[in-house]
Amino acid sequence: MRKIKLVAMDVDGTLIGKNKILTRRTKDTLTAAAAQNIHLVVASGRALQAVPEELIQIPGMEYVITSNGSSVFRLSDRKRIYGRDMTPEQIEKLLEFYEDYDCPMEAFICGVPYTSKTYFDHPENFGAGPLSVNYVRTTRHPVPDMRNFVKRHENEIEGINFIIHDMELKASMRRQLETFEGLYVTSSVPRYIEISHGSVCKRSALLWLAEELNIPQQQIAAFGDGENDLEMIQYAGFGVAMGNAVELLKQASDFIAPPCEEDGVACVLEQFF
Numbered sequence: 001m002r003k004i005k006l007v008a009m010d011v012d013g014t015l016i017g018k019n020k021i022l023t024r025r026t027k028d029t030l031t032a033a034a035a036q037n038i039h040l041v042v043a044s045g046r047a048l049q050a051v052p053e054e055l056i057q058i059p060g061m062e063y064v065i066t067s068n069g070s071s072v073f074r075l076s077d078r079k080r081i082y083g084r085d086m087t088p089e090q091i092e093k094l095l096e097f098y099e100d101y102d103c104p105m106e107a108f109i110c111g112v113p114y115t116s117k118t119y120f121d122h123p124e125n126f127g128a129g130p131l132s133v134n135y136v137r138t139t140r141h142p143v144p145d146m147r148n149f150v151k152r153h154e155n156e157i158e159g160i161n162f163i164i165h166d167m168e169l170k171a172s173m174r175r176q177l178e179t180f181e182g183l184y185v186t187s188s189v190p191r192y193i194e195i196s197h198g199s200v201c202k203r204s205a206l207l208w209l210a211e212e213l214n215i216p217q218q219q220i221a222a223f224g225d226g227e228n229d230l231e232m233i234q235y236a237g238f239g240v241a242m243g244n245a246v247e248l249l250k251q252a253s254d255f256i257a258p259p260c261e262e263d264g265v266a267c268v269l270e271q272f273f
Contacts, residue, residue, distance in 0.1 A: 002237075002238060002272070003219055004038060004219055004220070004221045004238065004272050005037075005038060005039060005215045005219040005220070006038065006039040006040075006041060006209075006210060006213065006215045006219065006220045006221070007033060007038055007039070007040055007041065007220075007221045007222075007223070007269065008041040008042075008043045008065070008202070008206050008220065008221070008222040008223070008232060008236065009040075009041070009042060009043060009222070009223045009224075009265060010043055010044060010202075010223060010224040010225060010226065010228075010229050011042060011044040011046060011051065011052070011055070012044070012045075012046075012188065012189070012225075012226075013225035013226060013242060013244060013245075013260050014223050014224055014225050014229075014242055014260055014264075014265060015042075015055065015223075015260070015265060016052065016055075016260070017259075017260045017261045018131070018261070019131070020052075020131050020134075020135065022052060022054055022055055023263055023266075025263045025266045026263055026265055026266045027054075027058055028266075029263075029265070029266035029269050029270055030058050030060070030061070030265075030266075030269070031058055031059050031060060032273060033060070033269055033272070033273065034058070034059055034060020034061070035059075035060065036272075036273045038060075038272075038273075039062055039063070039213060039215070040058070040060050040061045040062055040063075041062065041063045041064070041065060041206070041209065042055060042056075042061065042063070042064040042065065043064075043065040043069075043202045043205070043206060043222070043224075043229075043232060044064070044065065044066055044068075045066075045067065045068045045186075045188040045192075045194055045226075045228050046066060046067075046113070046139075047066055047067060047108040047111050047112060047113040047139075047158070048064055048066050048071070048073050048078070048111030048112075049111050049112050049113060049139060050113050050135075050139035050140075051064055051066070056075055061075055062074070062075055062076070063075060063209060065202055065205040065206060065209070066108070066111065066158070067108045067158040067159040067196060068159060068184070068186060068188075068194055068196055068200065068201060068202060068228050069084075069184075069196070069200040069201045069202045069203065069204050069205035069206075070083065070084055070085065070086075070108070070158040070159050070196045070197065070200050070205075071083045071084075071110075071111065071158055071205070072205050072208065072209055073111060078111075080110060080111065082205060082208050082209070083158070084196075084197050084199055084200045084204075085155070085156055085157055085158055085197065086157045086158070086159070086160070086195075086196060086197050087182075087197070088154040088155055090180075090182060090183060090197065091150060091151070091154040091157060091160075092151075092154070093180060094150075094160055094180075094195065095147055095150060095151060097176065097177070097180075098147065098162075101162070101173065103126075103162050103163055103164045103169075104116035104118060104119035104126060104146075104162070104163040105146045105147075105150070105160065105161065105162055105163075106119075106140070106146075106160065106161035106162075106163065107146065107149070107150050107153065107157050107159070107160055107161075108157065108158040108159045108160075108161075109153055109156050109157055109158065110156060110158070111158075112141065113139060113140050113141065114140065114141045114142075114143050114146070114149065115136070115140040115141070115142060115143065115146070116142075116143065116146045117142040117143060117144045119136065119140075119163060120136060120137065120140050120142035121142070123136040123137070126163055126165050126191065127163075127165035127191050128191075158196065159194060159195060159196040160194075160195045160196075161192050161193065161194050161195070162192070162193040162195075163191055163192060164191060164192075164193065165191055167190065170190075170191075170193060173193060174187070174193050177193065177195065181198075182197070182198040183195055183196070183197070183198050184196045184197065184198050184199075184200055184201055186201070186227055186228040187226075187227055187228065188226045188227065188228045189226070194228065201228070201231040201232070202224075202228065202229060202231060202232035203231035203232045203234070203235040204231075206220070206222070206232055206235060206236075207235065216237075217235065217236070217237050218237035219237060220235075220236045220237050220238070221236055221237070221238040221239075221240060221268075221269075221272075222235070222236035222238070222239050222240065223240045223241075223242065223257065223264075223265050223268070224240075224241065224242070224245065224249060225241065225242040225244055225245040225246070225249065225260065226245070226246060226249065227246055227248065227249070229241075229245075229249060230248065230249055230252055233249055233252055233253050234252050236254075238254050238255065239252065239253045239254045239255075240253055240254065240255045240256070240257050240265075240268055241253035241255075241256050241257070242256075242257050242258075242259055242260050242264050242265075243256060243257060243258050243259035243260075243262070243264055244259040244260055244261070255268070
């Protein structure tokens with residue numbers, strides 16, 4: 001039996017399905033894993049304040065990797081113990097790029113997500129379904145002028161998101177952004193382009209945390225479903241793609257779990273204890 005000392009898990013599409021519900025089976029399995037002295041780590045593209053509290057409150061949940069690897073928070077005191085923010089120069093270049101577009105923008109600052117007021121007021125106008133509308137309204141802080149807000153906070157930004165409902169426009173914007181030096185560009189859900197410092201991803205934050213905890217790569221399991229989980233899945237000694245994962249993640253994984261909607265994480269972890 002493979003020995004696992006740390007489990008890193010994405011949130012959306014991995015621990016929580018389309019209904020935004022964390023199931024009792026998953027909660028119980030994670031609690032049981034922690035009781036076996038397995039370190040539990042959430043690894044999300046979300047900002048800390050947007051990570052479900054019921055997930056954070058699971059007994060034994062210790063750390064949260066947020067903003068696609070830009071930060072690591074210790075849950076016992078909600079302290080940011082690792083961080084790599086974007087540089088003012090990167091922010092200036094993104095704002096210059098953004099002048100040509102009218103899509104909503106989000107910024108994550110020390111665990112808090114801010115978004116364009118137009119998006120906060122009417123997420124449905126930008127492709128959000130009913131559950132996503134509720135998610136936006138309960139996790140985001142609306143800002144009337146995101147350009148000026150981001151400029152004022154250019155020294156403390158973990159990541160920037162652009163929200164684009166038009167997939168052709170999104171593809172065009174992403175192609176341009178990927179030519180910018182020093183940026184990490186990814187997408188966890190179809191409507192989002194997520195941007196952070198080029199030195200970070202979920203893998204880099206997980207590697208840092210594993211070294212801090214003195215846990216070898218071979219004893220790490222990681223679960224994910226999206227493009228932004230790729231580097232983490234490739235790094236982990238046991239990389240698991242959900243049954244609902246994108247194809248490139250399945251190809252890179254060591255194992256394919258049942259889909260999120262079928263408690264895939266729990267199904268796999270139950271085999272370890």
